[in-house]
Amino acid sequence: MDMPRRLALCALIALAPFAMSHAEKTPADNYPSRPIRLISPYEPGGGVDIMARLVARNLGTELGVAVVVENRPGAGGVVGTQALTAAVPDGYTLILDSPSPLVVAPYLMKKLNYDPQKDLEPISLIADVPAVLLVRNDSPIHTVGDLLALARKEPGKLTFSSSGLGGTAHLSAQLLKVLADVDMLHVPYKGTAPAIQAVLSGEVTMTFADMTAGLPFARNHQLRAVAVTTPKRTPALPNVPTVAETVPHYAASVWYGVLAPKGTPRPIIDKLNIALVKFVHTPDVNKMLVEEGAEPAGSSPEQFRAFLRRESERWGEVIRKSGLQPQ
The missing domain is CATH 3.40.190.150 (Bordetella uptake gene, domain 1)
Structure with missing residues (x-):
C-alpha cells in the first residue's frame, strides 16, 4: 500500500471512535438547553x-x-x-x-x-x-342526606356550579345524580375560581371544588365543607365525611x-x-x-x-x- 493510502486509512481508524461516539448521541444529551x-x-x-x-x-x-x-x-x-x-x-x-x-x-x-x-x-x-362539596355557611345543607332530601323534594331546583362541561365539579355532580337518582341543575362558569365565587355570592347552591382550590375556603370557614369525594376520609379534612358514607360506591377525583x-x-x-x-x-x-x-x-x-x-x-x-x- 502506498504512503498516501496508508495515511488515509490511519486517519479513518483514528476518527472511528469519535464517529461512533457522535452517532450514539441522543436528542436528550443536550436537553434542555433553553426554557x-x-x-x-x-x-x-x-x-x-x-x-x-x-x-x-x-x-x-x-x-x-x-x-x-x-x-x-x-x-x-x-x-x-x-x-x-x-x-x-x-x-x-x-x-x-x-x-x-x-x-x-x-x-x-x-x-x-x-x-x-x-x-x-x-x-x-x-x-x-379529590373534590370537596362546598355550600354557603347559611345553607340548610349540612350533610349529603340533606342535599339528597332537598333534591328529591324539588327536582331540578338545586344548582351546582362548575368550571365547564366535563370538569371536575360537573362530573362529580353527575356521578352523584346517577348513583343517587336525583336531579340537579348544572350552571357552568369559566374556571374553578368563578365557580366557587358563585357559591359565595349565592348564585348557586353548591359546587364540587377540587381540593387544591377548594380547601382554603373550607379551612378558613368561608364556605361549609359538606363532604369529600374520596372513598375514605382525607387527612386534609379529617372531620368531613365522604359522599360514599351516604351514597355507596361513590368516588370521584x-x-x-x-x-x-x-x-x-x-x-x-x-x-x-x-x-x-x-x-x-x-x-x-x-x-x-x-x-x-x-x-x-x-x-x-x-x-x-x-x-x-x-x-x-x-x-x-x-x-x-x-x-x-x-x-
Whole structure:
C-alpha cells in the first residue's frame, strides 16, 4: 500500500471512535438547553393552574432551566390541549392536564381536533386530587342526606356550579345524580375560581371544588365543607365525611399529569419522566401534596397511558348513564 493510502486509512481508524461516539448521541444529551413552556389549559387560580405552577417550579429546579407556565384556557381545557398537539415535538412544549380534555371531551364534543389516545405522549401522572362539596355557611345543607332530601323534594331546583362541561365539579355532580337518582341543575362558569365565587355570592347552591382550590375556603370557614369525594376520609379534612358514607360506591377525583406532543423523542420523554417522578416523591413536595388533600402519584409513561384508557372507559359509562349528549 502506498504512503498516501496508508495515511488515509490511519486517519479513518483514528476518527472511528469519535464517529461512533457522535452517532450514539441522543436528542436528550443536550436537553434542555433553553426554557420550557408548560401549558395550563385553564384560567389562573384553579386547581390545574396551582398544580402547574408547582410542577414548573420543581421541574425547572430538577432540569436546571426555567419552566414557564402559559395559561391557554377555553372549552374545558380543550383549547390548551389542542395547542399542545400543534406544538413542535421537541420537549420544549408540555402540558399539565386533567380528565376533562383527555378522557371526557371525546364523549361530550362533536368536533374534537385531536385524539387524546393517539396525539399525545404521556410522561407521568403527578397527583390524584379529590373534590370537596362546598355550600354557603347559611345553607340548610349540612350533610349529603340533606342535599339528597332537598333534591328529591324539588327536582331540578338545586344548582351546582362548575368550571365547564366535563370538569371536575360537573362530573362529580353527575356521578352523584346517577348513583343517587336525583336531579340537579348544572350552571357552568369559566374556571374553578368563578365557580366557587358563585357559591359565595349565592348564585348557586353548591359546587364540587377540587381540593387544591377548594380547601382554603373550607379551612378558613368561608364556605361549609359538606363532604369529600374520596372513598375514605382525607387527612386534609379529617372531620368531613365522604359522599360514599351516604351514597355507596361513590368516588370521584381529578388527577393531574404531564404530557408532550406526539412524536417527542423517547429519550426526552424518559429524561422528563425521571425528573417528574423524582420531585413528586421528594419528602417536602410529597408532604405538601398530602397536606393539601392530594395523593402523590408518579408513574411511567406506559402506566399513565393505560390509566388514561381506564379513565376514559369509566367516565364514558357515567356520561352514557347520565344522558349527557355531545355538543
